[in-house]
Every structure is written in structure tokens, then in C-alpha cells.
Amino acid sequence: MPNTKPIYDTICLIGLGLIGSSIGHAVKRGGLAKHISGYARSEETRQIAKKIGFVDSIHDSAASAAQGADLIIICAPVGAMESITKEIAPVLKAGATMTDVGSVKQAVIAAIEPHLPDNVNFVPAHPIAGSEKSGPESGFAELFQDRWCILTPVESASIESVELLEKFWKALGSSVEVMSAKHHDSVLAITSHLPHLIAYSIVSTASDLEDVTQSEVIKFSAGGFRDFTRIAASDPTMWRDVFLTNKEAVLEMLGRFSEDLSALQRSIRWSDGDALFDLFTRSKETRNNIIEAGQDTDAPDFGRGHISEKE
Ligand code: NAP
Numbered sequence: 001m002p003n004t005k006p007i008y009d010t011i012c013l014i015g016l017g018l019i020g021s022s023i024g025h026a027v028k029r030g031g032l033a034k035h036i037s038g039y040a041r042s043e044e045t046r047q048i049a050k051k052i053g054f055v056d057s058i059h060d061s062a063a064s065a066a067q068g069a070d071l072i073i074i075c076a077p078v079g080a081m082e083s084i085t086k087e088i089a090p091v092l093k094a095g096a097t098m099t100d101v102g103s104v105k106q107a108v109i110a111a112i113e114p115h116l117p118d119n120v121n122f123v124p125a126h127p128i129a130g131s132e133k134s135g136p137e138s139g140f141a142e143l144f145q146d147r148w149c150i151l152t153p154v155e156s157a158s159i160e161s162v163e164l165l166e167k168f169w170k171a172l173g174s175s176v177e178v179m180s181a182k183h184h185d186s187v188l189a190i191t192s193h194l195p196h197l198i199a200y201s202i203v204s205t206a207s208d209l210e211d212v213t214q215s216e217v218i219k220f221s222a223g224g225f226r227d228f229t230r231i232a233a234s235d236p237t238m239w240r241d242v243f244l245t246n247k248e249a250v251l252e253m254l255g256r257f258s259e260d261l262s263a264l265q266r267s268i269r270w271s272d273g274d275a276l277f278d279l280f281t282r283s284k285e286t287r288n289n290i291i292e293a294g295q296d297t298d299a300p301d302f303g304r305g306h307i308s309e310k311e
Helices: 018-030 043-050 062-066 080-090 106-115 158-172 181-208 214-219 225-232 235-245 247-269 274-293 305-310
Strands: 008-014 034-037 071-074 097-100 125-128 148-151 176-177
Touching: 008 018, 008 062, 008 148, 018 043, 034 043, 034 062, 062 080, 071 080, 080 106, 080 235, 097 106, 097 158, 106 181, 106 235, 125 158, 148 158, 158 176, 181 214, 181 225, 181 235, 181 247, 181 274, 235 247, 247 274
Parallel strands: 008 034, 008 071, 071 097, 148 176
Antiparallel strands: 125 148
């Protein structure tokens, strides 16, 4: 059940897109703060946020939004976090907790930590929840329900600040795990970053083909391709920043993936059906484990019942 008591007096959201707006909705639903202040880069986003009402006050600078806040959550692309931190650092309240939702953690720590005053607790976070949609209208309160949120606190953060942020994410509906930033970046390189890279790549390959028309690619996409297109429709700015900032771990996983792909290529070339069958059987087990862990449903057609319902 969602918590119904404020965990922080004032929460400041910097960046009001999918993740920022979803946090705003969930905080309001659970009454987790007395006040939510918000800032986004464009006037358009600020106006939409104001109209939807997932923040209580909207500000035209990050510093004005962050002033006096007990929890500051940066929900902007990773590449923007350093300049945002430099701007807000002078106005941060003593004892406040600074966090973020960035999809990589070592680079975020390198960008933020050097600029923070000593009396601010820094507890980086990454909710493993999201979608290919972006912007202030795409958020919803249930986004974090039954998902994981990883915390990678820096050494200087107080235990109390880590525990309070853990309580906050649990109140948003998530389970919480604490790990090192380095380990986070390796885990996410294989579970999220590499799959996005493969999706971007396969969609690009399909659009460059000469002997299969674009209309055929779209018409027959239910054969598997459309599932890659959903992932490849993710925000280009966010994903550019992910690959630029988690280079090392992504290149390591990409190396392993390339080797495995070459082995598959060899199995096909030499008609090694046993090798193919064994690998596909192991993959099916992984899918079953994900369903058993409650991270997806076993509804047919990847849960797209709505398509046949419409027909
Ligand atoms: P989004 O929907 O595109 O929203 C990004 C927000 O950041 C927008 O409000 C944008 O403002 C604002 N912004 C961009 N540059 C800024 C700057 N320099 N200063 C202040 N605000 C700025 O993106 P999102 O999906 O919410 O992603 C936000 C963060 O969450 C990223 O760090 C991403 O790695 C992380 N994340 C994303 C997912 C996912 O699936 N999408 C999942 C987990 C974590 P304007 O609207 O005015 O441009």
C-alpha cells in the first residue's frame, strides 16, 4: 500500500519529462511531500506541468526550484546533470539529500559529486522503470509499481539519508537494492543498454535494405521486428548520453555479444541444429524466469491483447 504520510517536506524535481512527471504524480497520490517544486528547461514543458498539476510550484530556474528543498531529484538527461548541479549547489539547504534518476551511475557521480557542498547527502538512484515515451504528458503514478530502484550512495552520504530515500522509493511502489555504481553500470549495460543498441541497429539495418521495401518491413513487422521498434523509439538525447557515459561497460558487453553472435553465425553456416536448439531452449528459460519474478506478464503476443481486442 502506498505510504500516506509525507517523507520529505519539500521535494524538488528538476526535469519534468516521463520520469519527473511520474514521480510527481506518485508523490501526490501517496501524500509523500508537503510541497513539490519543479523546473524544466523549456517554458512549454513548465506550462504543461503547471496545467496537469503534478507539481505545486513551477520555477523558471533550477536554483529557484531547489532552494530550501529537502530532497532534490534531477530527472534530466545525464549529460545535463553537471551544469544543473553547478547552478543549484550554492542554494542547497544544509542536510538536504541530492539524488537523480540517471540510467548510468559512475558518470553521474563524477559529474555531480565534486560540485556539492559537504553538508548535502548525495544518494544517486536509478529506477528500473520506464518506457519509450517522453515528455511531461507521458508520466503516470504507477510507473514504479513492482519495479526495482537501485541506489548507489556515495561514501559521505549519511545512513539516515540513504534509509529515507529507500523508504521514499518503496512508497512509490518499488523494491530497492543498494550496490556500487560500477556494478550498476555493468548490470545495466547488459540488461538495458545493449538491448537498446541492438534495437537501434536492427531498425537502422532494416531501413537501409534495398531488396525489401519499407512498406513490407512495416506490413510484416509482427514477425518480431516491431518489438525492436518499440525499444528503438526511445528518446535519442537520453540514449546518446547513456552510450557516451557508460562506454566501458557497454563496449565490454558488446564484445561478448559479438563473439556469441559469431558463434551463432557459425552454427547456422554448419547447420548445427543442436547448438541452435540448446541456445534457444536456454533463452526460453530466461524468459520464464522474468515472468516468475513478476517483471512481465505471460500474456500471449508480448502482452498485446489490446490489438486483437480491437479487431
Ligand atoms: P524526458 O521525458 O525526455 O524528460 C527530460 C526532462 O529533462 C524534460 O523535462 C527536459 O526539459 C528536461 N531537461 C533536458 N535538459 C535539461 C537541462 N539542461 N536542464 C534542465 N532540464 C532539462 O526524459 P526521461 O525519460 O524522463 O529521462 C530523464 C532521466 O531519467 C534520464 O537521465 C534518463 O537516463 C533517466 N531514466 C529514463 C528512463 C526511461 O525509460 N525513459 C528510465 C529510467 C531512468 P524540456 O521538456 O523543457 O526539454
